[in-house]
Amino acid sequence: MLEALICPVSQRPLEFDPERMELVSASARLAFPIRDGIPIMLVDEARKLDD
Secondary structure (H helix, E strand, O other): OHHHOEOOOOOOEOEEEOOOOEEEEOOOOEEEEEEOOEEOOOHHHOEEOOO
16 A cells, blocks of 8 residues: 555655654655655655755
């Protein structure tokens, strides 16, 4: 199911980070959390990635 999700900002595919339980958008430089097995695809909830 995670393969079907795309970044709400860039509209590009996401990569799953199993260590942090996040979906990472390299193009938007955001990481969206997964809580209780549910991806939280809200920009306000995303962590900004450092350079």
